[in-house]
Amino acid sequence: ALEGMTQALAHDLSGKVAVNCIRIDMPIWTEGFDATLPANFDTSFFEDAVIMIDAVAWLARQELGYTGHVLTLGELRERGVVRGSTRATRS
Numbered sequence: 001a002l003e004g005m006t007q008a009l010a011h012d013l014s015g016k017v018a019v020n021c022i023r024i025d026m027p028i029w030t031e032g033f034d035a036t037l038p039a040n041f042d043t044s045f046f047e048d049a050v051i052m053i054d055a056v057a058w059l060a061r062q063e064l065g066y067t068g069h070v071l072t073l074g075e076l077r078e079r080g081v082v083r084g085s086t087r088a089t090r091s
Contacts, residue, residue, distance in 0.1 A: 018063075018065075023073075055076050
C-alpha cells in the first residue's frame with residue numbers, strides 16, 4: 001500500500017513536487033518514543049535520530065525527477081547516504 005500510494009502521488013504531482021517515502025526499518029530513539037518505554041528498557045540497540053536528518057537532507061538535494069521511491073534507512077546506509085551505525089543514549 002505504501003509503495004502504491006507513493007507512486008500514485010508521484011505520478012499525479014509529476015513535474016511539480018517529488019514524492020518519496022522513507023521506510024523506518026530500524027529502531028530510532030526519540031524523546032517521545034522514550035517516554036512510552038519502561039525506565040529500565042534497554043535502548044542500546046536503538047539508532048540515534050540523526051540518521052533521519054541524513055536521509056531527509058539527501059532526499060532534499062535530489063532533482064525533481066527523483067520521485068516515486070520508497071527507501072529504507074538500511075538501504076540508504078548501504079548506499080552511504082546515512083552515516084554508519086549510531087547508538088542512541090538515553091538521557
